[in-house]
Amino acid sequence: MGTPDHGDIVVGLNAVIVTVTNEEPRVLIVQEPDAPSGDVLPFGLFDPIKDRTLEEGLRSWVVQQTDLEVGYVEQLYTFGNSGRDPRERNSGQRFISVGYLALVRDAATATRGTWRSWYEYFPWEDWREGRPGILDAEILPALGSWVEDTPDAYLRAVREERLALAFGVESGAWTEDHVLDRFELLYEAGIVSEAVRDARNDDVTAPGLTPGKPMGFDHRRILATGMGRLRGKIQYRPVIFELMPAEFTLFQLQCAAEGLAGLRLHKQNFRRLVERGGLVEETGRMEASRPGRPAKLFRFRRNVLRERPTPAVTLPRGG
Amino acid sequence: MGTPDHGDIVVGLNAVIVTVTNEEPRVLIVQEPDAPSGDVLPFGLFDPIKDRTLEEGLRSWVVQQTDLEVGYVEQLYTFGNSGRDPRERNSGQRFISVGYLALVRDAATATRGTWRSWYEYFPWEDWREGRPGILDAEILPALGSWVEDTPDAYLRAVREERLALAFGVESGAWTEDHVLDRFELLYEAGIVSEAVRDARNDDVTAPGLTPGKPMGFDHRRILATGMGRLRGKIQYRPVIFELMPAEFTLFQLQCAAEGLAGLRLHKQNFRRLVERGGLVEETGRMEASRPGRPAKLFRFRRNVLRERPTPAVTLPRGG
DNA sequence: TTAGTTATACTCATATTGAGCATTTAAATA
DNA sequence: TATTTAAATGCTCAATATGAGTATAACTAA
Structure with missing residues (x-):
């Protein structure tokens, strides 16, 4: 070197x-x-x-x-x-x-x-138990006043638009793959502790509010990039199967998708999409017994790659 | 340095x-x-x-x-x-x-x-006048025998799948944004002249077939990356308006989209998507007279960004 | 005035999506 | 053994989106 x-x-x-x-x-x-x-x-x-x-x-x-x-x-x-x-x-x-x-x-x-x-690093990204409280309690007010306090009118408008887009403020729509956009806003607004750490001059005022566990270097930003990429990609490539065991039930697959996306999905519609999309095939075996009707085990149908242009699990929202 | x-x-x-x-x-x-x-x-x-x-x-x-x-x-x-x-x-x-x-x-x-x-660099990517002849005449046969001639069975299967995916061989579906995948296959198969240039040892046999104009360094690969990214992105972000003048007719917008995607689109459905998607608004002015009914001029509705999670022009195929 | 050309409006069958109810099959419990 | 409970799985139905047109309108050029 x-x-x-x-x-x-x-x-x-x-x-x-x-x-x-x-x-x-x-x-x-x-x-x-x-x-x-x-x-x-x-x-x-x-x-x-x-x-x-x-x-x-x-x-x-x-x-x-x-x-x-x-x-x-x-x-x-x-x-x-x-x-x-x-x-x-x-x-x-x-x-x-x-x-x-x-x-x-x-x-x-x-x-x-x-x-x-x-x-742990992105608590506001987990909507599986409903809209995270931290959003309305802490994050959005802090971001809101950061935008408000922007002196330059043009820059303020730009930031307002970014805020609206990233957090779905006006549309009401949370787009689960905009993880990086959201983190970058928090960083620029000085609301994550990495921002305070990196501030040499005092243009960042620590607001005593640092949601999520901080990481060293710029690693939380890199993690945000990875989360966003993965969340986006499961919707048009079958990458989720890289994370599943060879055999799995459809419910396990759904839980994995829910965990990654940070959302609850509609069970019946999820099944419909996965099965009708030709993404999986039955193995003939059943899951080891647990309470309730035992679930069939499936495996990924690798051939779907050759058959369909966009073989992936779309995410039917709603519990 | x-x-x-x-x-x-x-x-x-x-x-x-x-x-x-x-x-x-x-x-x-x-x-x-x-x-x-x-x-x-x-x-x-x-x-x-x-x-x-x-x-x-x-x-x-x-x-x-x-x-x-x-x-x-x-x-x-x-x-x-x-x-x-x-x-x-x-x-x-x-x-x-x-x-x-x-x-x-x-x-x-x-x-x-x-x-x-x-x-000029990617003639096989332009499907506006129908399926490019070079594909069936030269590219696919050459790629086909490259796959066939792969000694290792596993590697051959991998290559076969990549070929099927990138060029839609089995599904019949051309996915316009897989530009890089296609170029990488051509490069690895030694079918573009950059591959011949870079070959130090003789594992690449020049097949006397080098479709598209070559570029220096690895720049054609970078261009392929850019084309693919842009083609993908117009479908979920309104980036196409970065390439349009402030006022434009819907047909001009369509032609731009067609040029980028390398496809012909269905005119009426394209209009429907753009207008109903709230992406544009009328300016009240009309296009300067040309043969045929004059077209209304539109502008990009910037506000759509705040309203919809995925404000973009989807591409309704078919002339 | 008429033909040619392009923009725009409207239709309709089919597929996809969102939301929910109903049924089946097992374990756990009385 | 009968009953309850917990899932998995099957099915319906309205709303919406998509693909592929036909029909009409508004201009220019001859």
Whole structure:
């Protein structure tokens, strides 16, 4: 990497590794002793000599660090903002962070790190038990006055529109995949503690309100990107099956979809869509007995990929 | 940047700058004297000292190089494959290229570069005059035998599935936004001349078949990414209006959508969707007279953003 | 005045979606 | 063994959206 003189670029690879256990979407978190403020995602540096591609680099140190064999991997976004990574301050290096989303079926195999529900970091994203109270109690008032207090009229209008779009203020429609838009508003408004941490000058006033658990570096932003991408993608690609065991009941599938989307779905309509869409086929086996009528076990019909242009689970809302 | 010793990382920012003129989607191409093989996109290096963010860096040298004020900008993808950028071979540096999509309304203001139809580089992507002949005459046979000739059975199955998905071989469905998937297949199969150029060892046999105009570096891949992203995005965000003048007829809007998607659309249904979706409003003015009934002029209804979760033009196929 | 050309309005069968009620099959309990 | 309870599964029905037209209106050019 050479001596770190001013102007050196360091490429960090960050992984949002997702699994679903007990109907709860979880991300792999590693404990970094020197993490300045909060949990961090697994990350490593891109080695320009050894790694042939970014994704290869990512895969190699994920295996090395966690012993996880990740299957599905997808690039998320490349962030290069100065000031959002505290490591830059002392080293004179410039951190570019490339985020990746990885999906694993079997959480058990990770030898390092812990799996945490992603809603610990984003409590306002979980609508499964109804509209989260924190939205109307804290977040929207704070964002509202942030918009109100914007001096410049044009900028105020822009922010107002962003707020309306991201949180469905005027339309009443919550779009579950706009996770990043919502987080960026909270960050810019100084309502998450990372914003306070990163503020060098005092243009950010800490409002004593920091919903959700903070993360180190810009990792909560990367997690938001991954959540949004995954929530969007399950609606047009069958990625959800990357998170399911080989055999599953339709209700387990629905719970996984609900967990990821943070919504309750209409059970009968969900079944209809999945079955009629040709996404699954019966295995002939039944679920081990529990109270109630036993459920048939299904498997993913891989052939659906060749048959339909958009083979995915759409999300019929409503409990 | 320091002396280029082995292991240095250089971040290149590449812009797919798109406009629509005469119903044709065009990209800004610059003439590089040292471009090894073909046209290139505008690109510049990220300056880790001056540029606060990647996007800011991009905007600054786009203005500097072309005098274009780009409005809408969106990051596409970060490529880091070694071997796909010929500059790496001599310099000992590692090139990471971050692609961006930028949309401009008024092509006239560019002071450098030329606007070229993106279908010059991707002739198989233009279905407006029906299914392109090159597909059945050249591309699909070549891809077919590439798959057939794959020795490893598992890899062959994977490739077969990718081919089926990307080109709609089995489903018969052409998904217009899978531009990158299709290009990557052509590249891996050695059917585009960039693949032949990049091949160090002889695992790629030049088949004497190189559809579409090649580009320098990995720029055709970046363009493919931009085309696919834009084609996908017009269906759920009103980005198409970033490419339209302030006032336009519904037919002009349709032609723009058709040009971008590379499809013919059903006129009456297109109107219905756009009008009922609340995307536009009448200005009261009419188009300057041409043969036929004069058309009403419309403008984008910006307020639709606050009202609807997915304000966009869906694409009703069929001429 | 008429033909040509394009915009716009309207229709209609079919598919998809949202919402709910009804039935089946098991375990748990009396 | 009969009854209750908890699911899974099956079915209906209205509302809406979509695909594919036909019909009419408003202009220009000859």
